Amino acid sequence: MGYIKDTPFFKEAIQELNYSCGNYYLFDTYVIAEIHEGIIYSWEEHAKPIVEEITHLYDHNGENIVYISNRVHLYSVKPSDWIKFFRNDYKLRGYAIVSYSPRGFLNSLIEKLFMKNSFKNFERLEDAILWAKSLSKSQPNSNNK
Numbered sequence: 001m002g003y004i005k006d007t008p009f010f011k012e013a014i015q016e017l018n019y020s021c022g023n024y025y026l027f028d029t030y031v032i033a034e035i036h037e038g039i040i041y042s043w044e045e046h047a048k049p050i051v052e053e054i055t056h057l058y059d060h061n062g063e064n065i066v067y068i069s070n071r072v073h074l075y076s077v078k079p080s081d082w083i084k085f086f087r088n089d090y091k092l093r094g095y096a097i098v099s100y101s102p103r104g105f106l107n108s109l110i111e112k113l114f115m116k117n118s119f120k121n122f123e124r125l126e127d128a129i130l131w132a133k134s135l136s137k138s139q140p141n142s143n144n145k
Helices: 008-012 043-058 081-087 102-112 125-138
Strands: 015-019 022-026 030-035 066-070 094-098 118-122
Touching: 015 043, 022 043, 030 125, 043 081, 066 125, 094 102, 094 125, 102 118, 118 125
Parallel strands: 030 066, 066 094, 094 118
Antiparallel strands: 015 022, 022 030
């Protein structure tokens, strides 16, 4: 199990956002979320205000961002809420889940059903970060702002 603060990548973070549900670490082309233990993560209560703030900071709808969910704690996600994310015209270049247990891996497969972009599971945070960086370099920006 690896927290972003325990990796050499942490020094590349451009901003850290702390919410009651978890911590978000912003990088040039990706965001890492570490949600707190026991949260039932939903669109209305958690994701919507966070997505609005992060897209404002990046000044675009997320199309150039890879989202990494670093699942260092046990919590629940309403996978169908991803539909609300896309309905609100938000986008992602890619989505990665770092799972540290077989149960976490199985839960991520359910979330994958709702994704409209590149999706990948990882067992190590470092591998997810390297994938995010390579994905961002391999796909040209469709709308630079």
